[in-house]
Amino acid sequence: MRRTLLPVLMVALLAACGAANNVTIRTDGMRFVSDEVRVKAGQPVTLQVINRDGYAHAFDIDEFDIHAPLPANATFDATFTPTAAGRYRFYCGSPGHEAAGMTGVLVVEP
Numbered sequence: 345m346r347r348t349l350l351p352v353l354m355v356a357l358l359a360a361c362g363a364a365n366n367v368t369i370r371t372d373g374m375r376f377v378s379d380e381v382r383v384k385a386g387q388p389v390t391l392q393v394i395n396r397d398g399y400a401h402a403f404d405i406d407e408f409d410i411h412a413p414l415p416a417n418a419t420f421d422a423t424f425t426p427t428a429a430g431r432y433r434f435y436c437g438s439p440g441h442e443a444a445g446m447t448g449v450l451v452v453e454p
């Protein structure tokens with residue numbers, strides 16, 4: 345029993361890890377946490393951005409045409425599939441926030 349169970353569990357774990365292209369980003373004042381996130385190319389990405397600050401932010405990635413307002417205490421969800429590996433900058437489009445350092449990088453790995 346034991347000999348057969350371990351490989352099966354490992355395969356199941358690997359499958360679960362490979363399918364998890366889920367990213368959660370939180371706002372924290374004038375920054376994003378995390379400010380660098382990694383996903384795999386060719387797999388759907390489920391992105392969730394949570395704003396628990398008491399004022400509005402935004403979440404923007406120009407290359408994926410994502411431009412989402414983030415009112416105070418709101419959450420934004422998006423699903424998209426990056427096809428090309430690369431480093432894609434995201435930022436907060438609220439006036440002054442990007443200049444204050446509210447930026448990050450979505451790293452799409454091949």
Ligand SMILES: [Cu+2]
Pocket residue numbers: 374400401402436437438441446
């Ligand atoms: Cu902001």
